[in-house]
Amino acid sequence: MSAKLTNAQIAWRAAQDLPDGAYVNLGIGFPEMIAKFKPEGREVTYHTENGILDFGEAPPAGEEDWDLINAGKKAVTLNPGAAFFHHADSFAMVRGGHLDVAVLGAYEIAENGDLANWSTGPGSVPAVGGAMDLVHGAKQVWVVTDHVTKKGQPKLVERCSLPLTGVGCVTRIYTSLAVIDVVDKRFVLRDKLPGMSLEELQAVTGAKLHIDGDVADLNVPEV
């Protein structure tokens, strides 16, 4: 099997699809990397659940203002034109359909668009944060993820086995091997690594991959 994309490369690929003028929420952790790879010339406004629109990069070490943080509690800066608001307004932006794109991580994604990304089951402290809100309302809900688990099990499955974050909510999945849309409760393959056959990709995918139009080569630079 061919090599897989790194997380940075998955983030790079997702960033190529950020629409100009979009309002975007990037989930804590891996999805946050997407901001680094936004294509030149596109204006994207980032939303963070704790009440900022249009925040920018992290400040230099030592210049943090801890009243100016993102949802991951990391220090951020403001872009010209930024706005503050309280939590109810922040989630009105989320649930009310005002965000163009929300990007999250995943434990499992089902072919019907169900997402499991908040709980690995009993025995730990459950924590959901804003994920259950973010999966509803954004016009597009993207997932960035490795194609398989650390144990090599498919993360793209017919039905999620872990506790759900939301039902039928995912619209597009960027993995270490492919780009896949969720259309009418089916996985539709859009890009795959050029060195990989459809059979090889299907073998590590837990639900049927459908072909609907061209499948592009997933060519990503070293980043």
Place this chain on the structure above:
Amino acid sequence: MNKICPSLEEAVAGISDGMSVMIGGFGGAGAPIELIHALVDRYKKTGSPANITVINNNAGNGAVGIAAMIYAGMVAKMVCSFPRSSDPKAFTDRYLAGEIGLELVPQGTLAERIRAGGAGIPAFYTPSSYGTDVADGKPVAEFDGKHYVMERWLKADVAIIKAETADRKGNLTYRKAARNFSPLMAMAATTTIVQATRIVEPGQIDPEQVITPGIFVNQIVEVPNPAQEEALLREETK
């Protein structure tokens, strides 16, 4: 009308055993550290207030703020969306030992429940959590072909919050993203207690800039140069 209270001790004196307390802040931003510690100090001296239900987005970090309340043993239950942090030991150990309760609420639902509590709306429908374990036992309804979960308002006996500027009438402004849940909590609590970095004369806050109008505020105590939770944590771990 003068809502100014001379000391932190007096500001928190009315908080008693078994009360529900909304605490402003998201992580360290907006956490009213001095009010929280006035409450912890009183508990350590007198054993009261005990059995507190704390409503906040998180469940404490390190050993200051809400974590200090948990370590002191005065918290019976947390209502929050994300009981994890860079150092969640205070809550995690007690939760896994069955010594502290948890009501997990999705963040947007938590905000809206508090807003509804303050706005006199007993329940509302939200798409969040539909089809998940969090919606177990809650009424579901279909509107225009989509499913929604009914959530109830959330009110509290007391809210303790941090503001940047206040006047004696209770008008408030906040600093940057320290605003988060505080304007909602100020509306949803029977008694709202504010620590303000600066108290100014009425009229010195431009009415266009007031974020929380004074009608939602009961007591204000001035705390110049307030401690910042995140800064304290970083000092601790140095």
